[in-house]
Each structure stands twice: as C-alpha cells, then as structure tokens.
Amino acid sequence: METYRDLPQSTYTLQTTESVRTGTWRTLRPVIDQSKCVRCYACWKFCPDLSIEVHEEGDYPKVDYDHCKGCGICSNECPKQAIQMVREESVCSI
C-alpha cells in the first residue's frame, strides 16, 4: 500500500479478535479454587469477554488466560467466593 487509493472502503481484518491476546493487559489474575466451586457457571455467564470456558456440562470452569483482561467480575459474582484475584507478579517469575 502506497497511497489512500490502495485502501479498502472500510477497515476489516482477516482474523477474528481471537488473534488479539488481550490477556497481556491483565494485572490481576482470577484463580478458581475447585474445592469451593459448585459449577453453577455464574462466572461463565457474567464474563464480558467470553474468557471462562466450560466445554461440557459438569466440567469445572476454566479461565482462558490468553484473553482474560482481569476485570474481576467473575470473582465478584461467584456465590461461593471460589475465585481469588491474584496479582500477576506473584504468579509470574521474571
């Protein structure tokens, strides 16, 4: 592309937003304590970024850390306080 004439009329990308790893924005990480989890899936229901995965009914929910931005809604909504928000630097070693 060299000039404005080479551009499409409006912007679009060939990939979906899945290719954008928004998980790198996170400072707080949700960690699910399976001993407290009752698999009600409130976290899955409330996650605004589709970052709680439940593949089969009955599975424990799993966090998609590639995309979770660490907003903490899941932790706030969990009726059993099974999700703790943990500072990233305490789990990442540099």
Add this chain to the structure above:
Amino acid sequence: MLDLMTANAAAAKAAMLARVEVIAAYPITPQTSISEKLAEMCANNELRAKYIKVESEHSAMAALIGASFIGARTFTATSSQGLALMHEMLFWAAGARRPIVMPVVSRALGPPWNIWTDHMDVMGERDTGWLQFFCENNQETLDMILMAYRIAEDRDIMLPAMVIEDGFILSHTFEKVDVPAIEEVDFYLHPFNPDVKVNLNKPRRYGSLVMPDWAMEFRYNNALAMERAKKKVVEAGTAFKKAFGRDYGGLLEEYRCEDAEVALVIVGSAAGTAKVSADRMRERGKKVGVLKLRAFRPFPSDELLAVGKRVGTIGVFDRSYTYGQGGAIFGEVRNALFPLAGQVRTKGYIGGLGGRDVTENDFEKIFEDLLAISSGGKAGKEIEWVALKDGSLRW
C-alpha cells in the same frame, strides 16, 4: 397513485417501496408514527423485513450497522434527543461506510422541553459524515428517501443519509402525495449488493483499529466520497425525473432567481412559505427569489457561488443557532461566497426555533429588509432573530 398522507406515513411508505430488509427503531415524538407504521406493515406481511425492537436509538444504529455489513438494506428514523443519543454510532456508520437511510423528523432539543420543529438536532450531526437532505413537503419526503438509497448505496459513495422532514409541520400534516408503484421503484432502485459482506464461515473484524500511519487516509477517502456525492445527487435527481416525472433540481433549487435582486437561502418546510411570499412580492414588482438548499451535506458551494455572481444580496434563514457564531447555514453560505466578498451583501436571520410559526408576513419583511440592503441601506444587525419578543414593533 394519489393519496392523502402525513410525511411520516410517506416516509414509512418509501421504506416499503424501497423494500428495506432490516428496521431497528426506538420511538420518539414526532418520529414515532414512522416506526409504528412500519411495525404494522411487518406484522401484516405487507413488508418482509426484520424488525428489531431495541432499547435505545444508540442500539438502533448499532443494530443497523451490523445488518448493513451482512448486505441488508437498512432503515430507521428518529428525532431530537434520540438523534443526539445516536451521535457516537452516527460516526461509526459513516466511518464504516454503511449506506443506512434515516428520516430525521426535526425537533428542538431540550431544555426548555419542546417537541416542535427546529433544526438544532440535525445541525448537531453535520460533522458525522452523513449525507443530509432537507425536504419541503410530504411528496419530497417520500421521493427523497428513494433518491437517498440510490445515492447512498452507489459503490463510489457508500455513505449513510439523513432525510430531514420538519416535525408536525410535515410529519403530522396531511398532504396530497403521489405514491409510485413498487414495480416502478424496483426499476429506479436496484437491490443493495455491497462488495464486502459479513461471511459467518469466515469471521473477520470490521471497523478495526488503524494506526496513525493510515487513519488519515481513511478520513480522506470519506471526504472524497462526500465530494463525489455532489454529482450523484444531481444524477439521482435526473434519473428520478425520468422515472417519475418530478424534478427537484439537484443540490440547490432556484426559485424565481433568474433576474432576482435579492434571494433568501432556506431549508425545509419554511421554503414553501418563503416561495409564497416571493410570489406576492413579485406581484408588486419586487425582484426577489428563494434558494432552497436540498442538500446541506454535501454543501453546494459552487452552485451558491454561481448565484452570487448574479444576485447581489443574499439572506440566509436558519431554523437553528450555533452558539457564539450564528446560523449554521449562514456561516457556510458566507464561506461559499467568500470569493465574492465586497460584491455580495449578506445577512443572517434566525427564526422558527422550537416550532415558532414562520409566516408569509415574516418572509415579506425579510425580503423588504434585503431589498433595503440591496439599494444601499445598512444591514443593521449582521444576524437578526425573526419575530423575537424584544419589545420592538419591527415584526
């Protein structure tokens, strides 16, 4: 077929004739009867469109942007505060080049709370990148919606369009309207078939991020499309005349301006009143004319400049006010006439705000004022508020 209908009924009828495929609308006075009529048409299977009931005007526009990306012909209508709530999505629709057509039934923005016509709502959206067309009567409302789809969906344009009808004065007033047969409209308006469509099997991101190295070029392309629209408005009008016999005269309609000494620039329903006043003045030998702006975006600068070379005194009637500056149209007309600075005298008039009636007598006084300026009198105030209760006996 001749029928008797309000401009809102004419707008709904135009949507049906255009075979719109997705409608998303939220009620607001004085627009509501458009979305009600369309809901009724959908319920009765007179119109096979998907009608999306939304929770706000912001959502209505968002829904249509998505629908338009699928390749559907889309329609909504709004007024005043509802249009203001859409503001963010209006930029989105234009930036994403979605040719949505939307009647705006013009109404004042509160407070003071007021449901009657003025153009403050429309003028607040003039920089969103939408085409903006003003209508003088119910017939023009129906016809302009059909023309708007043809202009907006042109591959060289691909911009959304507002078709503006004055609240109550047109929206709720019955007039004679010649409704074309849908088969004739099919011949004038072909199905919408955009180059880029959402394909659910190949998910993509639309309207995605552009870094500073290219964002300006996207803006420039929008600017070029708006420029190209000037020619397309004329073409759509010529084709319309050929198909339906009604001639609206492009971006700017000149009424009795050929030998005029003074002319008044005006938009919307008040243009009809101004024409009647001009006729009366002509009967008394006064050489006055009316310049009806049909398009405000794109703005017909070249056409106005051409008139300015013949007509020495040009007044502008604004049914809106830009605080701290003056009339929105007045500012742009003077900008267009700048190459003739010193030769053309101008004056701005503000009137009809919040639905205040603008009468034939008001326009006669405006024409008399302009004639006095034309024969060497002083303009007095550069911008004058028409029929303002200021204790004077002027109006």
